[in-house]
Amino acid sequence: MSLPFRWKHLSSATGDLPVPPGSDQQTLCLVGDIDRDGRADILIGCRNAPPALVWYRQETKGRWRVYTVEADSIPLEAGGVLADIDGDGDLDIVAGGDYRNDTLYWWENPYPRYAPDEPWRRHVIKIGYGNQHHDQIVGDFDGDGKPELVFWNQGAGKLFWAPVPKDPRAGEWKLSVIFEGAGEGLAKADVDGDGREELLGGGRWFDYERGRWTNTLIDPAQSHPRVVAVDFDGDGRVEVAMVPGDGNGRLNLYRFTGDPRLTERWQGRDQLNREVVHGHTLAVADFNRDGKPDLFCAEMRRWTAGDDNPQAHAWILLNDGKGGFTPLEVTRGHDWHEGRVADIDGDGKPDLVCKPYNWQTPRLDIWLMQDP
DSSP, X not given: OOOSOEEEEXXXXXXXXXXXXXXXXXXXXXXXXXXXXXXXXXXXXXXXXXXXXXXEEEEETTEEEEEEEEOSOOOBOSOXXXXXXXXXXXXXXXXXXXXXXXXXXXXXXXXXXXXXXXXXXXXXXXXXXXXXXXXXXXEOOSSSSSOEEEEEETTTTEEEEEEOOSSTTSSOOOOEEEEESOOOOXXXXXXXXXXXXXXXXXXXXXXXXXXXXXXXXXXXXXXXXXXXXXXXXXXXXXXXXXXXXXXXEOOEEEEEOSOTTSGXXXXXXXXXXXXXXXXXXXXXXXXXXXXSOEEEEEOOSOSSSSOOOTTOEEEEEEEOSSSOEEEEEEEEXXXXXXXXXXXXXXXXXXXXEEOOSSSSOSOOEEEEEEOO
């Protein structure tokens, strides 16, 4: 079906946005209000060239200026998370090294003192164990009212849990292992309805109870997914959507009946009736503003030196509120890697942020939803 929405497309390729400085391998992309001015900002990380991390500051509505966060050439991996690490009320940044780097970092937001060429102060969370840190998340998973960081360390083959220290600047953090095995992708939701956030990642549901972590396998085919979790059908229970981010597979919506701790109680259903090619973007938003959460899913176009998937698709899947979705094509032929959905222009409608990995990079695209 064609899309019943209009979009205004802005691109650094046509001069609408500044061209991202740095490498032609763009890894992470985050969206949030960095300077607390009520407008959304964009962060882009890369590897193989400096600066490793930059901030697209929306200084006034629709006017962007690029600020340096990390001036050095740190090889950053995809993932990252925005969170108030030091408890001062502004968003800091957590991100980790790629397959060549064994360090996980956080950058301290210097609010309210910013200068375009002045990097942020970088701190170390951990060194060692293994290289590559694809995906991090912050939440209160033990119910003590304090934030914790969870991150994959692919080189170590582990999922780690690290409560944010009272002084997060005072050296490496204390780590505990949640899970040993391959995995990517992280989301949080109260799956079992006990009032606490739990973890989803690597095709599993992770729960912390009585001082220990347990996990339930939802789908072994989704070990490296993009994952989101909300109550899509309004029945009071969370459903989980997953799609392979670094491979080909199905965009499935998983529901459970009975006890979610039992793998056999989870059932997945294909939402596109086709294979998704490197679906490295998956997000939730109410696109038609009917009060029901919809899905956004998009494919990568390129991840090698060739043109791997020239017909790469991006879809909005409109939720009928009864457990079904209608897929609508947004774009074809763009590269979506770590794409984001957020209200960029402040008009209350969800917009799309598109950052390719290595297709026509360095590059940034924004699709602003317009009134019909």
